[in-house]
Amino acid sequence: xxxxxxxxxxxxxxxxxxxxxxxxxxxxxxxxxxxxxxxxxxxxxxxxxxxxxxxxxxxxxxxxxxxxxxxxxxxxxxxxxxxxxxxxxxxxxxxxxxxxxxxxxxxxxxxxxxxxxxxxxx
Amino acid sequence: xxxxxxxxxxxxxxxxxxxxxxxxxxxxxxxxxxxxxxxxxxxxxxxxxxxxxxxxxxxxxxxxxxxxxxxxxxxxxxxxxxxxxxxxxxxxxxxxxxxxxxxxxxxxxx
Numbered sequence: 001x002x003x004x005x006x007x008x009x010x011x012x013x014x015x016x017x018x019x020x021x022x023x024x025x026x027x028x029x030x031x032x033x034x035x036x037x038x039x040x041x042x043x044x045x046x047x048x049x050x051x052x053x054x055x056x057x058x059x060x061x062x063x064x065x066x067x068x069x070x071x072x073x074x075x076x077x078x079x080x081x082x083x084x085x086x087x088x089x090x091x092x093x094x095x096x097x098x099x100x101x102x103x104x105x106x107x108x109x110x111x112x113x114x115x116x117x118x119x120x121x122x
Numbered sequence: 123x124x125x126x127x128x129x130x131x132x133x134x135x136x137x138x139x140x141x142x143x144x145x146x147x148x149x150x151x152x153x154x155x156x157x158x159x160x161x162x163x164x165x166x167x168x169x170x171x172x173x174x175x176x177x178x179x180x181x182x183x184x185x186x187x188x189x190x191x192x193x194x195x196x197x198x199x200x201x202x203x204x205x206x207x208x209x210x211x212x213x214x215x216x217x218x219x220x221x222x223x224x225x226x227x228x229x230x231x232x
Contacts, residue, residue, distance in 0.1 A: 035221065037168075044125070044226040045160070045168065045211050050219050059219040061123065095167060100219060107156035107215045108173035115167055 002026035004034075004096050004113035011119045012086050019082040020116045022096030027111075030054045033100030034079045035109055036070060038092040048094075051079060054102045086120045093117050126151065126212055126224035133230040139200040142227045144212030145193060150222055152193035156215035159188060159197045161208045162226075168211065172197060199229070207231040 005023045012018050022034060036048040049060040051070040060068050069082045079096060094116050097109035127145040134140040144151065144159075151157055157175045160168035170179055172188035175195060185201045195214070199206055212224040 033219070037223075045162075045213075045223040047213070047221045047223055050221070052219075057219075061220065097168075107154075108158035108170055109160075109168075109213070109221075110170045110173070110179060112167040112169070 002098075002111050004098060004111055006094075006096060006113040006116045009117040009119065011121065014087055014120055014122055016086050016120075017082060017084040018086060018118050019080055020094050020096075020118070022079045022081070022113050024077045024079070024098070027098075028103075029074060029077045031103040032098050032106065033102050034070075034072075035097045035099060036068075036081045037095045037097055037109070039095070039115075040089070040092040043092075046092075048081070050100050052100070052102050053079065083118075086118075088120050091118065091120045123150075123216055123220065123222045126214060126222055128210075128212060128224040128227045130225070131228045131230065133232055134199075134202045135232045136202050136204065138202050139198060140202060140229065141199075142197045142210055142212075142229070144195040144197070144214075144224045146195075146214055146222070147193055150214040150216040151190065151195050153217065154215045155190070157188065157190055157195040158213045159186075160211045160213065162211065163208050171210075202231055204231050 035050045071080045096113040098111040099109040159172040162168040175190045
């Protein structure tokens with residue numbers, strides 16, 4: 001079945017970086033984009049950025065520009081999200097979600113990973 | 123990009139209907155017919171319930187419906203059931219491959 005699989009929790013110190021993977025299966029990887037969405041404890045969903053899995057083009061929310069990088073490894077059917085210079089308020093669950101107009105004209109996030117909890121603490 | 127505005131909470135009794143609003147601007151909700159709605163249970167990943175303003179993915183009950191007027195989109199849940207109690211988020215395409223979410227609405231089934 002169509003799914004996105006993310007790794008288990010991460011604990012990082014302030015100032016460090018975290019790289020979260022998102023492995024796709026069950027669909028043609030290059031036909032869709034992938035968004036990264038985070039949710040701080042007790043808070044709502046926040047869109048962070050998007051990558052076109054076909055050509056690797058990226059768009060980042062202004063808030064994360066300069067600290068966020070998303071990449072793909074098409075041979076591994078995996079998308080990566082790296083957030084640098086972590087702060088305590090980056091503590092959140094980070095989700096990857098399939099969607100975005102690539103080969104398929106999709107503008108909703110129809111498949112979600114299970115989320116990766118990233119805790120930033122000294 | 124500012125978050126879309128949703129009521130913090132709504133409630134209804136079993137069998138009733140509730141509507142959750144989602145207000146944006148002409149740059150997002152009003153500018154595109156690409157509003158989607160997500161249901162989220164505590165500790166779980168969001169689930170797509172409505173896309174392209176009014177469309178339901180396969181498997182989503184027809185009790186869930188979406189609409190839009192101007193810069194405001196709405197999610198209506200009719201025939202409320204206890205399992206509908208969850209958080210609901212709207213999301214709109216904002217152009218240039220960017221999206222924006224609403225702040226979320228907690229639905230309580232009384």
